[in-house]
Amino acid sequence: MLDKKFSPERQSAFAARFEAQKIAFGPVVFQCVRYAWKRGMLQALADAGGAGLTVADMAATGKWTEYALKVVLETCLSSGVVYLSAGSYVLDKAGYCVLTDSITQVNLDFNHDVCYEGLFKLDESLDNEKPLGLSALGNWPTLYQGLSQLPEPAKTSWFAFDHHYSDTSFPSILPDVFATAPRKLMDIGANTGKFSCAALAYNPAVEMHLVDLPRQLSVAEENLKTAGVHERAHFHSIDLLDNEAALPAGMDMIWMSQFLSCFSEPAIASILQRAAKALAPNGQLLIMDTFWDRQRYDIAAFCLINTSPYFTAMASGNSKIYESADYVRLAEAAGLQLITTRDDIGYCHSLLRFAKVEK
Template identity: 25%
Template sequence: MYESAIQPPVVDPTPIFELFRGSYGSELLTAAVAHFDLFGCLSERPMTLEELGDQLGLQPRPANVLVTALRAMDLLQQRDGKLCLTALASEHLVPGSRLDCGDYLSLAAQSPGVMSMVDLLKSNKPLGAEGDSGTAFIYRDGAKSAMDAEASARHFTLALAGRAKNVAPALAEVLPIGDAETLLDLGGGTGIYSYALLQKNPQLAAVVFDRPDVLKVAQEFAETYGVTDRVELHPGNMFADPLPQNVDAVLLSNILHDWDVPECKQLIRRCVEALKPGGRLFIHDVFLNDSLDGPLPIALYSAALFSLTEGRAYSEAEYRSWMTEAGLASKAKVPTLVHCGVIEGVVK
């Protein structure tokens, strides 16, 4: 008897993911107060994001992640294109002000999580990038990757299954796969999302494209879900190797948030090249508000992505602009589960 990939959870697991990601909020807030004097800086004058980044010695990606979280916490706001303090931050986080709570927050200034976050913000490099372990979830030629060593690839791939098992039934339910016969699941990991779509759509076949050690796990999962006869496992580097061509649909599930903007644009372009005329790209991910000021759970997840990978969470507007640039007509976002949703882009 095979397992079902399309049986949804009885209880929505989203609160567990939110609680788990909560630590990023206190790390970013403590770093801003105790290590960057961010509120002191902005109490002197409003600044653009670029000016603030320069002042604090932060590159655009860490500046974006930190400021998005503080805006989502209602500590910063944007007026006329410049960042300034909210009433909450003005009264309680400006050093030396009568009701300043900064010293209280600074009790955690030297805690390992805060110190590590400060290093990551300053260096703009993900955890593991400079050690022997390599970075989790991403592979680029010439850099050490945890996805290219069997034990760590297995560990991280199985970890993601904890979310994918819960979300895949929702994706299979809402994804308008129509009469598509071929799906390319780029960076497919365990392949669970594809396997749910295969169980739901009997005419469909899928290619799961990922690193060779990850695909060992995808093979096991294909057996568990009883879809081996309709799955091809394709090892490669999605940035450099030829992708299967002339497919009806491409799925990028939780992929683009691992990469910086130039890589996101490159991947979307490569997906469009792989698609048939009229083919469809599905971006399944989380989405910040277009104004990059929340929601808080996504802003905190963005900090997690920033810490572990070369990416961050992006807004729907950011994704749509890259899709348009690549020649796709995008449709309205449809929610799945655990803050995820899917945007469909059709090759014009």
Template identity: 30%
Template sequence: MTHNALRFPETDPTPIFEHFRGNQGSDLLTAAVAHFDLFGSLDRQPCSFDELAQRLGLAARPANVLVTALHAMKLLELREGRLELTPLAREHLVPGSDFDCGDYLGLAAQTPSVLQMVSLLKSNRPIGADASDGGGAAFIYRDGIASAMEAADTARHFTLALSGRAKNVAPALAEVADLTGAQQLLDIGGGTGIYSYALLQKHPALQAILLDRPEVLRVAEEVGQRYGVLDRCKFVGGDMFADPLPADVDAILLSNILHDWDLPECQNLIGRCAAALAPGGRLMIHDVFLNDALDGPLPIALYSASLFSLTEGRAYSGGEYRGWMEAAGLKCSETIATTGVHCGLLIATKPA
């Protein structure tokens, strides 16, 4: 029986994912109150984002995750380049104020999840990046860090786990991704390949190349047998940051890839993709997108905290992606919203 990658679920799983990530908001808020005195500091003296990061002793990435979440919670606002407390935060989170409830939030200050979040914010390293804390990082590849995607059992586990979200999202991507006239798609970091399989089913003339780690591709080929498109798929093992990318392809898909990496890696990979595209080719970034003002939406801000905890990345705004793509010589379109689990699609074209 051939599986249909274009079939939408009858119900929207978005609330499940939001509930799953809800603890990130609790941990960030408690850390801000009980460990960083963020609200007391801004009450005494509003300041820029960079100045606040310096006050808190945080690098740019963790500071961005923390501030974006608090901004999305309507506790911070940006005025003339300075971060200030909202009336809600000023009345209830400034130490010593008449209606201060910070001590109440502080009851959770020593819980394991809050202490772990504080440690991650201060170290700017994902869970597993320290060799002393166990089995290695789940989703990143870095010299000196054991990666779960390099071992058969853990690669299979994590790849199939991630497909639980992907198979709900793939139909929406295929619905809006314009691949008119494209003959060859390069899916970088394709995982199980579910996004490619949906696009192949939607476009019968399309061929796909899936590039990922060898252990991941073993799972992708197994999963692909269910969708009846393996005759139009090629599986290429490699390192997307170091190995040559297939050249002169019509379209490249980065689906939920860039959010695993920090700014230099994102800019590097987008540049490599731009070079690999044929003239007139399309780079498609399928991901979650923060507002350009980095003030929400709250579900994406909390997803960003989850990404920050597990990878070297975070959620980015459409504006950040567009800036990197334009710097690589690509012409960007507006972000296209898709149905389900907060994803969207941003397409950029290489000039002919």
């Protein structure tokens, strides 16, 4: 994939200074635009069409005060969300994205409900490589221990974020998963069991092995029971941060989706070593993840790169969105060989297929 270029090569000093101020006031813009969306201001402007609405028109509805309208809409004006036409505010293209684009809304909710308060401690989290911002949500060593207990609206926004990026990929990758006709398939980092449900429904002969922490496994088991596919599923409660915790052996295929990015490089190395040992002869490992270096468009790379601070401050303290070469390097050290790479899956996923190097 091509190197990403997020700004012109020859940026003028004036333009550079303006971009710097956008960064400085980024949190303010975020909150005001979110307020305009959540409180219905943007919807009112959309309903008004090209004619737009004046502040007085909007205040007359009784939904907002003139003061709130002026503060919020002026910030929206400065950020290209709305524009002024003959004294009326009109929704601009960026405003339509906030109002109608699902991925924009998912990102806004995730950053506000899950990350915003905790990111105040990003500097301490980076210095200590611990998720010190997580205390804004609960008292756990990492977010993963508390995932099923997150307070609302953080819990809903976290799962919406996670599923929005992964669910669009599942239908298209199931033929890849079953291309080698695996009979024993292990889902490491099973989470709520969505992939396992899809795999069990897709192939009536496969035997699934789900690996995760106890609370996540209990949720996954309930979901598989609801889907009526739990009879071919086995549940393995394993803390993968325990380097001595072995994985069930004899697997034809091991699947990891948006999983390894939850760990530091040393932890990934350990997980891949144990995964290699768990593979049967001729078994394969499939890793589907969001690699910022393999994106077709800068917008996707931008979103992924800026998800990494969430992992620092909120999730684990020492993980991130990785480059694909990082996984390949660590997999090769674990005795695995990259066979194929497939990009452009769903919104922004790539699929790496590895085989065990037979000695």
